[in-house]
Amino acid sequence: MNRQTMSDSDEELPVFIVVLDYLIKKVQAALRVPKHVSAFSGRNRMLELLHGHDGQFVEVLRLNKECFYRLCSLLMENGLQDTKSIFAQEQLMMFLTIVGHCDSNQRSGYEWRHSGETVSRHFNNVCSHLVSLAPRLIGPPDFMHIPSAIENNPYYSPYF
Helix, strand or coil: CHHHHHHHHHHHHHHHHHHHHHHHHHHHHHHCCCCCCCCCCHHHHHHHHHHCCHHHHHHHHCCCHHHHHHHHHHHHHCCCCCCCCCCHHHHHHHHHHHHHHCCCHHHHHHHHCCCHHHHHHHHHHHHHHHHHHHHHHCCCCCCCCCCHHHHCCHHHCCCC
16 A cells, blocks of 8 residues: 555646646746836936937947938948837947947847847848948049049149
């Protein structure tokens, strides 16, 4: 009889371990703390920069507000759009802070309160729109017109 009781408890042990493992995972999930809990969302950060001091804007984005607005409007004309959760301006700001400060994806995600996947997706989106603007903004010089500073300078006269 004692042997049979012992074998019953041996059979119940794996079930007990599975149930205990399940309960431990449930408790851990309940105690999990969200990563981005700041009251400042990425949208609030964007508004803080847009309506804040010009010096702070230049320090964070590495260009002044006028240039930012021009670049943003060029990108929006070229197809950059607001998404359900992120404005085009915020996408451009994330891109500029990453490029201007050599920020990592993780650091930028923390600053803008977005996941690394979201930051990466919008970085690539802005980058592709900038690349598609290149033919419109970058072109060969006009070789038919010689600037007067070169044309009237005797140093360059043998070449022009």
